[in-house]
Amino acid sequence: MYFGGLLILSSCVQAQHKPVELTEVPSVITNPDNYRELTEFEAYVIINKGTERAFTGAYHKNKEAGIYLCKQCNQPLFSSETKFDSGTGWPSFDDIIEDNVTELPDADGRRTEIVCSNCDGHLGHVFKGEGFTSKQTRHCVNSASLNFVARKKG
């Protein structure tokens, strides 16, 4: 019985996020026909604007130096230098890479949605004035929307 529970839990977690192991920053995919294939859960987040459960993603605890890319099109979105531990259970960044993240009014009429400026993939939401960092900005991002490329050492 106990084992059964563990197996169900682990297959569930794997289905939710499948970090792709990348060693180089790949080129941005501009043709929608060539976007990276998404798992069912990734599509739920990126296409249907879903939200992964807090503390379940691959990157909320990641402290490695590197770049976070859009899972669907490889566009660089966030740098590890702007990542901070918000304690919310989602990767949190107080800045974006240049113009690569677009802010939109959320369908809920209250929050501000953030999407990849190249493929319009849903990333999460941006919150301002919370006092976490001097920039007063928290980009709250689903790990499922991201791939991470660690900076080469040495």
Ligand SMILES: [Zn+2]
């Ligand atoms: Zn994208």
